[in-house]
Every structure is written in structure tokens, then in C-alpha cells.
Amino acid sequence: MNKADIITKVHETLNxxxxxxERAVECVIDxxxxxxxxxxxxxxxxxxxxxxxxxxxxxxxxxxxxxxxxVPAMRVPKFRAAKGLKDAVK
Numbered sequence: 001m002n003k004a005d006i007i008t009k010v011h012e013t014l015n016x017x018x019x020x021x022e023r024a025v026e027c028v029i030d031x032x033x034x035x036x037x038x039x040x041x042x043x044x045x046x047x048x049x050x051x052x053x054x055x056x057x058x059x060x061x062x063x064x065x066x067x068x069x070x071v072p073a074m075r076v077p078k079f080r081a082a083k084g085l086k087d088a089v090k
Contacts, residue, residue, distance in 0.1 A: 036077055046084040053078050 003025065011021035032050055035042045042050040057073040081089075 044082075046082055048079055048081040048085055051078050051080070052076065 007018065007022045007025050010016075010024055011018045014021065014024075016024075032042050036050060036052045039052065044050075052075045055074055055076050058071050060069050060071050061067070062069055
């Protein structure tokens with residue numbers, strides 16, 4: 001399932017126009033992204049928790065040349081699945 005499939009599902013469920021469904025999906029995604037950018041966690045009951053964590057700087061290797069590359073410290077998104085989602089997937 002991709003973003004277009006989610007938009008179609010929202011469109012069918014809410015009986016709205018496809019444009020309204022797309023705006024709704026975009027709004028949810030933008031809200032999650034903006035919250036993570038500002039350092040907040042996003043908790044969705046039954047789905048899980050989205051958060052941002054710091055990844056430390058490290059040395060990596062270029063697989064083609066074998067050359068060492070310094071990867072800087074950065075914030076990365078993280079997702080922890082809720083128990084309900086884990087149980088549903090089992």
C-alpha cells in the first residue's frame with residue numbers, strides 16, 4: 001500500500017472528493033513531520049509512537065572504493081509500534 005492507496009481508501013470511507021481525501025492525508029503527514037522537526041513525539045493510539053533521536057557521528061566505508069567516510073551526527077526518525085499493531089501483525 002502506498003500514499004495513493006491510502007488517499008483512495010480515505011476517499012471511499014468518507015465519501016468525499018479525492019482532493020479532500022488527499023488534503024486530509026497530507027495534513028496528517030505534515031502534522032507528524034512538523035512535530036518531529038520541533039522535537040515532539042507523536043503518539044497514535046493503536047498504531048505507535050513517532051519520535052526523533054540523535055544518531056552519533058561515525059566512520060563508515062564506501063562499498064565501492066573501501067574509502068573511509070565520516071558520517072556526521074544527525075537526528076533521525078524512529079517508530080515504536082504499539083502492542084495493538086504488533087498483535088494484529090502476528
